[in-house]
Amino acid sequence: MSTISAQHPYQQDQSSPAHSPAKGRGLIRNILNTLSLSAIIGLLPVTAEAAESGNTLSDVSPALAQADQTLVGKELWQRAGLSARDRSLVTVAALVARNQSYLLPRELERALENGVKPAELSELINHLAYYAGWDNALNAANICHVIFADHKIPSEQLPAVDPELLSFDKEAEDQRQSFVSSTYGEVSQGVVDYTQTQLFLDLWRRPDLAPRDRSLITVSALVASGQPEQIGFHLNKAMDNGLKQKEAGEALTQLAFYAGWPKVFSALPVVKDVLNKRQK
Amino acid sequence: MSTISAQHPYQQDQSSPAHSPAKGRGLIRNILNTLSLSAIIGLLPVTAEAAESGNTLSDVSPALAQADQTLVGKELWQRAGLSARDRSLVTVAALVARNQSYLLPRELERALENGVKPAELSELINHLAYYAGWDNALNAANICHVIFADHKIPSEQLPAVDPELLSFDKEAEDQRQSFVSSTYGEVSQGVVDYTQTQLFLDLWRRPDLAPRDRSLITVSALVASGQPEQIGFHLNKAMDNGLKQKEAGEALTQLAFYAGWPKVFSALPVVKDVLNKRQK
């Protein structure tokens, strides 16, 4: 354990003695000596034999284990109407939005196998920092970091800090910003300003995740987080960006399992309303 | 550490070299060499002395430590109107619904002591896979797996994959499905179909958790997840299934502590409305 880092993220750019690695290592030793049972069993133990026979989950619920292998493990991913690649975007977005680390490694692996590019996963995490929260994204990046290292993803494949941005509809953005500014500028000018500079003039124009895919993960994150009141704007934007009605319906089917039925049933009325209004 | 499994759930049914245990073990060694401080202190450290004297929590908040031992640790569980066994169902459901691993071990232990059967905990987790999300359930099962192993629960006590299902009210189910299908079939036929095949014709009819108990954990999960808009249907179903008004009120009291006051205050108007309409 001699190479254990004592530094956590906030300490990385600090060099004060109070945060020195040596001091930290001593602290870690003290902590390692004091792990509780509840700590250890939080580590998701899976015995080698159980992993090999696939019976860890079935030691608690054989029915759930079977559903995880067949219904959710295979059938769901092969349904028509939404590609396996898109289902991975929906699924990873739901897990990151809910800050759920348990299935994230397997779903990041599956995303790569389903054809989601590492650059797209990188941008998904970057995008959800703003649409799900900073902790969600940094925690997900920390897990994704291990998956990328395991797959030996070269850094040249990662999106640049300042890439050439996609063009955008200036008139529509001016209208959006004007509406938000006149509605909420007096409440929080900071939110209004960053919404334009960080999100609509920058994040949404980054080229390594297509606008349609950004919309798909945004809507998925909103459904998974239980925020139906925010879905209308983004589902309309998603369909403007090319998402098909059938794809939206299958994204909800995917989310029923990964975010739970009630989250989807809270979203259904909003989705129906958006679809109805667009058909007129 | 030579028996560490390199396989995570998604890898269990795979045998490609890329996912071989040997490769994974190397990866784990690399990771173990690089644990950060923020990682280690996420491990819920409790010193042996602290655990023995019960003063870990009181090293941060003596007032909270006292409330955890007396008010929430004893008084709450002994209140009239809802049995300790039912309070355990409510509490474990709330923790699983919110994906909260910290108190889950102690509350699973307490559930067994309060008379919840292992088969019922198994079905609770299986049920919440669909009503809270896949990650919530698999993460909970992974923790429960250790508790079951510690208690040497034999696999014969676990619910079968395909048990003989309870009978059901076909007319009522036909009406429910007809309403959902006509309302949301064009939005997401997948959600509509699985709602019937997986949930109402299968999950709710599994015999190892009584319908009244399934309703109790469903309502508890909805309150704990902050989804008051979904409570009406399920609270009515719960009371049709035998839940008493007094029990519902005490479930809310339990949830005030385990899910936080605001979640309960958002549920109160819906619960009141349901109770009022049923009295007419």
Add this chain to the structure above:
Amino acid sequence: MSTISAQHPYQQDQSSPAHSPAKGRGLIRNILNTLSLSAIIGLLPVTAEAAESGNTLSDVSPALAQADQTLVGKELWQRAGLSARDRSLVTVAALVARNQSYLLPRELERALENGVKPAELSELINHLAYYAGWDNALNAANICHVIFADHKIPSEQLPAVDPELLSFDKEAEDQRQSFVSSTYGEVSQGVVDYTQTQLFLDLWRRPDLAPRDRSLITVSALVASGQPEQIGFHLNKAMDNGLKQKEAGEALTQLAFYAGWPKVFSALPVVKDVLNKRQK
């Protein structure tokens, strides 16, 4: 590992053989032998070199890493309208309310550096036990315990279990309780009773966190948890307790990053409505 405690919180006041440390140690050994890959990579691995060069996050998203160091790491904290100390209260409250452990260590450290007193952090956690949930607070306390130990915070600095309580407006409290009791007493007398005895006659009157600060963390927790329907009452209370309109707006700016944009956009209409009504 010989001093590992086998006791988890619920076991602390038990001495039955089934929960003996010796038995637990054996269990822990078994578990440590069976850690899965998904378990290990949940441990937030950060290599020493990565931590030193600050490039762990940038191995996944260089853009997010830069935003974390500059925009969110510095610029946000130095904005006018809300002190760095208050921003720490907002940020830690958001993390605790969402049960997010990843950034909590660095933000607890930052809170201490920004002048939040240990006694105030203690009371923040105690307060959010009731306003976010028991697991959130006990999990946060467990992490905070390590930070306090590292800073050698003496126990005399912690708030007493039963301090002399602040005075309160008896007439206003009688009105509030009378309204809640008449509205919800028949639904859940337990909730109604504890709301008065535990919250308004006790928690809110504890002296080590000022009422204005309690209000600030309560509103922050509600925004971060996506409960806009509960914000109205507490934002009014916050402003009665001295929170300025500009501060509220900047708290939302802070929360846009730490809880995600959609949570803030769901809160904005409620905040605007409260501000408008108070100006009349």
